[in-house]
Every structure is written in C-alpha cells, then in structure tokens.
Amino acid sequence: MSFDSTPVELGRIFAHLSGMILNEKDATSAASKLAWAAHQTVPSATGAGFSLLDEDGKRLSSASTDPTVEAIDALQYELGQGPCLSAWATGEPQRVDDTATETRWPDWIGAVSSMGIGSILSSPMIYRGRHVGALKVYAAEPHAFGETEVHLLGLLANAAATLLGTAQSIDTPVRLSKALTDALTTRDTIGLAAGVLMAQEHLNRDVARTRLLERARTSNRRVIDVASEILTDWEKQGESP
Structure with missing residues (x-):
C-alpha cells in the first residue's frame, strides 16, 4: 500500500469498521475488530493487538489476532514496561527494529525475542x-516496519481514538502513573515465579520468563x-527460590 492509496484504503477499512463498532456495545468485540483492522492495514505485520484504557489507566478491554500476541502484550501491562506503555505515556509511536538488539524494556524484550518476535510497532x-x-x-522478521507502516498505523490509531474516545468520559483523563504503580506488585510476583523456575529447572531468567509465557498461552490464562x-505450589513444598 502506497501513501497515494492510503486515504482510499483506510477509508474503506474504517468505514466498514465504524459500522460494526457503532452498533456494538461490547467493548471486547470492538477491540477484536480493531486488532484485525490493524493487521489488515499494515500488510507486513504477522500479528496485531489493541488495548482500550479506562480512567484509572487500566485496560478496559484488549484483543489480539493470535495467542502469542496476547501473551506478550499482556506481559507489558503486568511488568509495567514495553513499547505500548511507552507509546501511551509519551504520545509518540514506538518502533523496535530488532528485538535481538533492543536495549529498552529489558525484562519484557528478552521474553519477546525468545518467543520469535523480531520487530514491533x-x-x-x-x-x-x-x-x-x-x-x-508485530512481525517475526526484524526491520519489518518503516516510516510507511508508522504512518499507516498512526492514521488508523487516530481514527479509532476519535471513534472510541467519545464513549469515555471527557472529564476523566487516563493516568499512566497509577497503572505503573499497580503493576509493581504483579511484576514482583512474576519475577519471583521466574526465580522458582530458574532454581527448579536450571534455567536462565529469559528462558524462565518465556516458560511462563508459554504456560499462560497454552492454558489460556x-x-x-x-x-x-x-508460587503457591512452591510454598506448599516448603522451598524458596
């Protein structure tokens, strides 16, 4: 898709999307439609995700196009770090050209790279x-997204924000700081669980976090x-990480 055809293509996609969402009161269903629209809008993507946030900075609804995307996206909010939270906090797009060499968000990026994700926007x-x-x-290959993809996803995000933003109270701005504060306890829990797996199965930290992601994905939790x-099983056994 070229820049010349962008208005026409996005107009077609969003006109169809708007009709579905405006007649759909279920936020989860709306989120799913937006995730698939993002995947369709950016042809180089192998997966996509969407999150709508409430006035406290917590996820009101979220959706993804496949279980791997769901797992790595959920981990961002549980760890309190990642490109989506950074995009939210700064109001600027965040692009990861190669997860193997990315140095931001170290706890999250290591697990993502091990899951076969090469680039993120x-x-x-x-x-x-x-x-x-x-x-x-997301894409399996590194360097999958350039300025064209940044432009395309930004246009869809702006249109989706206008559509969905009207459904939220204009008097209650989203606060990222509270979401990050609430994430600290969750982050500590995940870190301790990874430590247990490291000790029990002789894994390094990145592999232990990947094991957590895989268990969550396969059990749909x-x-x-x-x-x-x-941690509960470990406590019952009377062990320590």
Missing part, C-alpha cells in the same frame, strides 16, 4: 489530549495467574 490512541489506548503490530500458581 506501537501507536498511541489520543482523543482530545487524552491517551485512551494503543494499537500495535493470564501470566500473573500462572505465576501465582507456581
């Missing part, structure tokens, strides 16, 4: 100065729930 959704969510796309279960 995240665009904030901003409505009347409020950060209402984020759209993101949140990473924090899997981590809590590991």
